[in-house]
Structure formats: structure tokens, C-alpha cells
Amino acid sequence: MNRRVSVWKYVRLKNGRWRYCKPALAKNGKIRPDWVIVKGKAEHHPEGNFYLHRYDGAREIWKRVGLNAQDAVDAAEFDTAYLDAKAKGVPVKPIDTPNLTIEAAAHGWLEDVKLSARPETHELYEHTVREFRSWNSNGGPRHRFVAEFTRLDLLTYRKWLITDVGNAPRTAGNKLIRINRFIRKTLKLRDGEGPITVKDTKVGVTEREPEVYDQAELQQFFKACTPEQSTLFKTFLLTGFREDEVMFLYWSDLDFNRGTLRVTAKPEFDFTVKDYEERTVAVPHDNLMGELYKLKQWNFIRQLKIGTPCRLVFPTAGGKPNYHMLRLCKRIAHRAGLNCEECETCVRSDGKECEHWFLHKFRATYGTELLRKGYDIATVRKQLGHKPGSEATFRYLAPLQIDVVRKKGIDDLFGSVVDWELGKERGASQTERAEKVTVKSEAAEPEPENQEAESPDVRQPVPEGISAMWKEIHEAFRKAEVKHKKK
Ligand SMILES: [Zn+2]
Secondary structure (H helix, E strand, C coil): CCCCCEEEEEEECCCCCEEEECEEECCCCCEEEEEEEECCEEEECCCCCEEEEEEECCEEEEEEEECCHHHHHHHHHHHHHHHHHHHCCCCCCCCCCCCCEHHHHHHHHHHHHHHHCCHHHHHHHHHHHHHHHHHHHCCCCCCCEHHHCCHHHHHHHHHHHHHHHCCCHHHHHHHHHHHHHHHHHHCCCCCCCCCCCHHHHCCCCCCCCCCCCCHHHHHHHHHCCCHHHHHHHHHHHHHCCCHHHHHCCEHHHEECCCCEEEECCEHHHCECCCHHHCEEEECCHHHHHHHHHHHHHHHHHHHHHHCCCCCECCECCCCCECCCHHHHHHHHHHHCCCCCCCCHHHHHCCCCCCCCCCCHHHHHHHHHHHHHCCCCHHHHHHHHCCCCCCCHHHHCHHHHHHHHHHHCCHHHCCCCCCCCHHHHHHHHHHHHHHHHHHHHHHHCCCCHHHHHHCCCCCCCCCCCCHHHHHHHHHHHHHHHHHHHHHC
16 A cells, blocks of 8 residues: 655646646755746746645545645645554544644634624634634644544643633533534534533533523513514514524414414525424414514515515525624613623623623523423423423523522511511612512503513412422433333
């Protein structure tokens, strides 16, 4: 077997044709980056990519390595060492994938993200990759190639994020997921084949209870919306759809007679849907379906003006999917005076953006509300499009529990036993806050369409040993699902 790996440059000759040419060498034997040999003479060719060439049996293999000469030389060395090891019977992982340098891979991958994800996502990935590369070359393992990173490297990176950068375990875990994804995509690995596991990313992370919006907040929010915005965010609230599920909603997914919205795949936008995510949810006829109908009519008029039909329910002005719904949500919350002014994001943005306003919270509110209304977990799981046996649905029981406990009269608990004198001051401010909330909700006129989200008056029984009970229900539910799956 011929294991020789050679470096070539793909350049455009004077006759306009592209050819693989040998790079010209300097006196010290190194490649002169912009010079190649054409018909025995060195010619200046700054254009074109470097390629590696080798034979696999009789088959010729060309592999692009990018614009940098040194990268090409390094890649050739790496491939030679790899093929030697393989020929000697040393167990090595197959690399029929582009053996890219971190620099080249990062560039390509971020371009990919830029074209296929939201701008916010791209920004996040770009920051993480930049930070990761800076760690790699300053105190990190100083690898040149993406394929060199091991699980241990990534765990060291995670530790560095927490101790040196000061990231919370959750943030560090999220960055680890992004880098793992970057490595997986570059090396063309499948899900679960990256250097780290999901478990690695969750070390030290405590599961946060989901945040939900309350009635008064929502009323104030919807009051600050334009009619079109109101329809958009009511769709979020009353379907529990994920961001991309709303983003890629088609008019054909709506059934005005039955009052339902469907989640379906949109291959044209690279929007795929897993079996359990494909679903139809019923929404209130009177308000949401009515508003959507108005939107459809308005859209029809707009389409006549533009001249191109648009299948998306909530497109941008140009008829493209709207990747800025989060930004819109934050802007409306700000306009409505709903920002907390205390969170980190509020402080950093001078009160313009608040971390307590985000799209997924509408979904959490929906899930919690269904449970509050007495829907069983299996139904709620289906409505939300969670994977069978997923723990995700149970998370929405958390805010519910607190609510129920408070209704049951936790404030009066032990009232006659404990002397509350010491806590009087705090108690007073709490009452004040409660009053403020009441005034707020009175000031905001209750809109009839929001009745859906109102909490029920019925008090739900709270048996002793709540957590033990949830565990039991959880277990029974899991068993039932396993059984169901077997069938
Ligand atoms: Zn805030």
C-alpha cells in the first residue's frame, strides 16, 4: 500500500483552467505559500486551496485542507503518521473525514451556523469557539487539529471555565455542549459520538425550576402588543409551541373549522420534526383562531401587494422566517414596563432587556397551566411534544406545587405557635408587594381572551408527603410507558 501523502495546490493557470500543482519550495525546503511549479518553473499563484493527495490501493484520494500552507504540511504529517500507525496494526479511529485544523474548521463551521441558525445562536457559538481556541493556545493542550481533542481535554476546559473564567456550572456545561457539537460536525460524527457525554455537561448543575408568567404580567404584556404581535405571542402561549415550531408554522397547518394548529416538518427550511414532536393541538376558537383568521385576511391583502404568496403565518416583512422573535419579546416587555431591573441582564443593558422575558417561558406557562387545569401528565406530554418517558413534563409540576401549597394556606401555618414579631418588618413589605400586584392586575383590564390562562378557583388537595407522592406517580407513569412501548 502506498502511504505517501503529498501536498498540492489547486490553482488557476493562464489558460483559465484549474489544475493541481506541486508547491514551489524555498531553499530551506519549506513551502513558498504563493508559488507553485508549472511546467518546471515557479509561478506566482496566491489563489486556490491546498490539497492532500494519496492513493488508497488504486484509488486516488484528494482532500482539501484550506488556504494555509503550514496547515497543509501539518495535515500531511498527521495523515502520514495515522496511515503508518494503521498499517502497523495500531488501533486508530477511522479518519475518512476532513482532517481540519481548528482554525479552518472553526471558520467553516461558524459560516454554516450563520446560514442555518438565528443570529443570536451564531453570536453565542462564535464567542464560545473564540474562547475555546484562546484556551487551547494559552495554557490549554495547544492542539492544531480538531481530531486531537480528547474527553480529558474537554473536561479540563470545563474546569478552566468554572475556576478561571468564573462561569457557573450550567454555563460551562452549555459551552461544553457547543464545543462538542463543533467537534462532532467537523469530524462528521453522529449524535452521541462526540468526545463527551451529556452527563459530563451536567456535573454540578442543579435542575432549575421552570419559570412561568403570571396572569398580571401577561395582561400587561399583551396590552403593549400591536394586534399582529398579540396574535404571535398568544400563539406561543396557547399552543405551547417551541420557537421554531412557531417560526415555521404554515397556513396549511391551521384548521379553522376544528380550531387546531399542527406541527409539521418543513424540509425546505431544514426544519425536521421527530415522530413524537409531530402533533396537533386544539386552541380556543373564539380568540386565537379568530385572531389568526384576521391575520390571514390581512396577509392575503399584503400578498396581493407584494405579488408573492407566503406560506408562513409569522414571516418577516420580506416573507422570510422570522429569526428575531426573542428580540421582539424582550422589546415588548421593556415597552410594557415589565423588566425587573434587578437581574444581571437588566443591570447590564440599563433596564432595556430582562432575562425573565423569553420565548420558552410561554411554553412553560402553557404546560403548567394545563396541569393546573387538571390535565393528566400523559396528555400534557403529548401536547408539548415531549419524548415518551421524558422527564421534561414533570418539571412543570414544580411551579404548580408551590402555587397549590400557598393556596392551601401556608401563610397561616403555625400562626398560633410561632411568635412572628421579629419578622414584622419583612412581613409588611411582603404585604405591600402583594397589594401592588393586586392593583396592577386591576389596572390591566381583564381581557376575555385571557381567561384560558386564569388559575382555577378549585382548591386542589395536597396530601402529606408531597415529594414522596410525586415520586410514586412518576414511577407508575414510567412503568406504564415502558409497558406501552413494549406493546
Ligand atoms: Zn431583569
